[in-house]
Amino acid sequence: MQRTLTIAKREFRGYFNSPAAYIVICLFLLMMGFFFWNPFFLINRASVRNMYDLMAILLLPTAPALTMGLLAEEKRQGTIEILLTMPVRDTEVILGKYLAAFGLLTVLLTLTLAYPISVSTLGNLDWGPVWAGYLALLLEGGAMLALGVLASSWTDNQLIAFFTSGMICFIFWVVSRFLPFIPQQAASVVEWLSFDYHFQDIVRGVVDSRHIIYFLTVIGFSLALAFRSLESRRWS
């Protein structure tokens, strides 16, 4: 556990050692600002209801950008050789890196609290649904990051990792919008597999354990596959 945290700490600091994290955070907040305030006064209601959908969309490129280098860059640079010949388990490496990305996601989401806070000064804001919304974002974002770590474990090219995980996340997100075109029997399965089905429920305030378990399963499954992929180097 201590080693997992050591790795997480290094990765997290690493984000801020280069301009990458700042650029990602700035872009996210800029786009968010634009798309949030644009329709806000048209609706003329002290609600942040559409903020969560917006953030979920913005996370589609953001999460892969945060995870693309985690393993791919270590492989390209060769730094992974020293790391993996230290007495650390492969699981600790994967988990540590995931935690670092998750930490940055938390920072990012915390910064966006500026929106509900400023809205609450304009009118009466109900904070209950806000927390539910943020929980949904943390879970969905967490799942995206786990898929990103997985994609990063497959290649030594950051760009390929970015597009691979971006595509997988996009499919998970978009598939619920195609339900009408899918045969009835399959539709319910596909709907259950999609991010949005669970996301929307939580945002609506239905913080059901089924939804939480769904996201945790995606995270666990992705990280387990990433572990397998990292381990496979020994046998190739």
Next chain:
Amino acid sequence: MNDVMIEAQNLVKRYDDFTAIDNVSMKVRRGEVLGFLGPNGAGKSTTMKILTCFTSPTEGSAKVNGCDITTDSLGVRASLGYLPESTALYTDMLVLEYLQFAAELRGLTGGDIKKRLKAVVEETGLGDVIAKQIRALSKGYKQRVGLAQSLIHEPPILILDEPMSGLDPNQAVEIRDLIKDIGRERTVILSTHNLAEVQVACNRVLIISKGRIVADDTPEGLRDRAGKAHYSLTLQKQGDDGFAKQAEAALKNLPGVEAARLTEDEAGELTYEVIPRGNDDLRPVLFKTAVDKGYTLLGLKREGQNLEEVFRELTTGPAVTPTNTKAAA
């Protein structure tokens, strides 16, 4: 007390249709500095990656400090320090941060970290750059950071993959001396294709070629094996053409001389190659003979076959089984 620190048995590593190492066995004892020598692509790095548990062998087994590389990989990794060929470090970190990170991953805590940091920084001469970003360091300093990282937990075994490649001669000498110092208390395996380094730093040499071990000996032993020393003698030409024959005959008749022949006749200088019969130094005899016969001696050199030639001979021919099986016994 068992002092075999590394024991590899019949290691084989195959990649699809390419065999990187083929039946590599070795024993390395405590306090040995083993030079692992071979041309590029011979399997040095692969062997090291197997011993450090970065990759697994297709066949065979190995024990490092008593831990099996497949069943107790954490134990193996805890007992060794490793410097990979690429010396790839996290370039965005400060030297101090990086070493701290390595120490923490090695399981050191609090006061121990400080103590060991201080010790390795001193040992590797990193004091001046401790607060610099690794990307800003020269290759030599990066190499030192890599070494410092491998030493931070005082491992009994060090595995260094080409620690001196890419350094300028001064840096190479510094690193070599450093490794020599380190090797006094630890078991070190270092790979290289520079023979001079092996002669200075190592007390045992393993030559690997095309995935097989072709020699296992001391640097001196290797040189002896390469053949006896011979002498090159240059005389000034005197008189007519008969002189060359005359001098050759005189040399041949000396006690302790197996053969002598004229190898060069140029610009009034005659160069002979003299092969000795025993191991005694023939130079005094050759000099006295020249003086007695009234020859003008222009040059006298004793030449041993050097390691380069041995290396070339062993690694360019077809793969052969070790002729000296001292370590395999």
